[in-house]
Amino acid sequence: MILTKNVNDLFNGTIESVKLLLPFELTIDQPSTLLEPLTQHPFGVLIGMKGNISGKIIIDASEEIFQKIGERMFGMILEGEMLESFAGELGNMLAGSLSTSISNHGFEIDITPPTILVKESLVNRHKKAYQFPFYLHHVGSLYIIFMIDYLNKE
Numbered sequence: 001m002i003l004t005k006n007v008n009d010l011f012n013g014t015i016e017s018v019k020l021l022l023p024f025e026l027t028i029d030q031p032s033t034l035l036e037p038l039t040q041h042p043f044g045v046l047i048g049m050k051g052n053i054s055g056k057i058i059i060d061a062s063e064e065i066f067q068k069i070g071e072r073m074f075g076m077i078l079e080g081e082m083l084e085s086f087a088g089e090l091g092n093m094l095a096g097s098l099s100t101s102i103s104n105h106g107f108e109i110d111i112t113p114p115t116i117l118v119k120e121s122l123v124n125r126h127k128k129a130y131q132f133p134f135y136l137h138h139v140g141s142l143y144i145i146f147m148i149d150y151l152n153k154e
Contacts, residue, residue: 006151006152007031007130007151009102009105009107010053010098010102010130010146010151011031011130011132012101013098013101013102013105014094014098014132014144015028015132016097016101017094017097017098017101018094018134018142018144020097021090021093021094021097022069022136023072023073024069024072024136024137024138024139025136025137025138026134026135026136026137027134027135027137028132028133028134028135029133029134029135030133031130031131031132031133032130032131032133033128033129033130033131034129034130034131034145035129042062042063042117042118042119043061043062043063043066043087043116043117043118044058044059044060044061044087044116044117045058045059045087045088045090045091045114045115045116045117046058046091046114046115046117047059047091047092047095047111047112047113047114047115048111048112049095049099049109049110049111049112050109050110050111050112051107051108051109051110052106052107052108052109052151052152053102053107053109053146053148053150053151054148054149054150054151055146055147055148055149055150055151056146056147057091057094057095057098057111057144057145057146057147058117058143058144058145058147059087059090059091059094059142059143059144059145060142060143060144060145061140061141061142061143062140063083064140065136065139065140065141065142066078066083066086066087066090067079067083068136068139068140069090069136069139069142070083070086072139074086084116084118087114087116088113088114088115088116089114091114092111092113092114094144095111095114096111099111127148127149127150128147128148128151129145129146129147129148130145130146130148131143131144131145132144132145132146
């Protein structure tokens, strides 16, 4: 897939943020354009974006993947409200790190507080959607999805 410069900056900032925050060896697959509507796993995090990029970030993985990430980061299995809290904070850290990273490329964005998605849902009403797949070794796949309504740094 050929990415525009703006989407490429977003992808590179996402890679930088994931590498900074997640203590795993990882493989990064090629991004893809998604068609609407998006069906996300029964567990995930949604964060809104406003500014030079307007839309939503969805961190999409199974509950088991979030548990394995939490266990690796905290040394204990997280369940229920603790897992939801952890997932929200992980989403907040990734989105915050991303907004800092892409500010070096001329973007200014604000993020909303995270919303935990706890059942499979359809998400639509966006102009473009990109999926950035990450494979965390010994854990599984995590997808960061950008549902973009507006993207321009000029």
